[in-house]
Amino acid sequence: MTVQKQAEAARVAASTLALATRGEKDAALHAIADALVARSPEIVAANQRDVAAGREAGLTEAVLDRLALTTDRVAAVAEAVRAMAGLPDPVGEVIRGSTLPNGLQVRQLRVPLGVIGIVYEARPNVTVDAAGLCLKSGNAVLLRGSSSAVHSNTALVEVLRGALADRGLPADAVQLVDPSSHDTVKQLMRARGLVDVLIPRGGASLIQSVVTESTVPVIETGTGNCHIYVDAAADPDLALRILLNAKTQRTSVCNAAESLLVHADAADAFLPRALAALREAGVTVHGDDRVRRYDESVRPATEEDYATEYLALEISAAVVDSLADATAHIARYGSGHSEAIVTDSTRAAQQFTAQVDAAAVLVNASTRFVDGGEFGFGAEIGISTQKLHARGPMGLPELTSTKYVVTGDGHTRS
Incomplete structure (x- = not known):
């Protein structure tokens, strides 16, 4: 399936998620956590294929450490997903509101961004963290990991999609973009109108490539010197x-x-x-x-x-x-x-x-x-080093936009 077709399916899924209640989303998160633990052996086995290939390809120990999943690490990821279910749902939160002198009610509400694209390197835990945070905040997500984690990410996304379907939510709310070609990243960066925002996570060259080449709005995460x-x-x-x-x-x-x-x-x-x-x-x-x-x-x-x-x-x-x-x-x-x-x-x-x-x-x-979990935000989607919309560890509120809801009683402007 092309990235455009995936993005179109994600938009449909996002419209369904926008109507999901907190209870429905939290139940799906618990189902995801349970499925991760239950299927941990096959996830770890898939990851071992990636680690072995990475070691043979000469990846550094630092990269291999970020790539590796163990039974304990999968359990920790699952626990983080359960913790997300316990966090307040940002969707529908009233940021500010007032009744104007003419009786018109104006409220600014948090709403999902819609479809979020995540471009990231060899960290399969990001696959679950990103999917969980996007689900909780009512967003569909397109996950474009690196080819070095292809077996791990494929196994994880299969688990995620199955858990969503079991809870009656659209499986296309979580999709894995083919990592075998750099062209898929370009397609994702050019999917303006279908993808609402891109978030790159990785090294400086990856981040700069997405920031400079994307026509989709980007939330810039940064390297940590x-x-x-x-x-x-x-x-x-x-x-x-x-x-x-x-x-x-x-x-x-x-x-x-x-x-x-x-x-x-x-x-x-x-x-x-x-x-x-x-x-x-x-x-x-x-x-x-x-x-x-x-x-x-x-x-x-x-x-x-x-x-x-x-x-x-x-x-x-x-x-x-x-x-x-x-x-x-x-x-x-x-x-x-x-x-x-x-x-x-x-x-x-x-x-x-x-x-x-x-x-x-x-x-x-x-x-x-400096970490979303340490700050009490739950898992984070990344740490933003830009100054617009979100800065620092990005938790659930940073994955929302706002909408003004104006309620009147036949009001007209003179």
């Missing part, structure tokens, strides 16, 4: 805990720290300990000359290093002379995702949060917290 800035007033012990968590707790995700900035006044007390701890954790540090004088194992940092999202046990590092220099460095190299300051100074924290332009700014906390 996230910084940890250790201020002059930072507690070294606190800063070390935050740095190690942000860099090493899970390296293959977009909210992992990729850059370390240390105020010159804190460098002597902090950097020797930090560099030793990073080295012990297996992290390769790429630093400027001021960092390298503390540890001969630090590699010289290049401009490319400071702009890189490593998604691996690597980090760039620099010593800065002021908070202003730190924010300037972030403005130059950051990706607008998540930036953190470690400080005991309220004034420094306020200046940092005011000046740093990012979807999330953290004070004395790891960047790993």
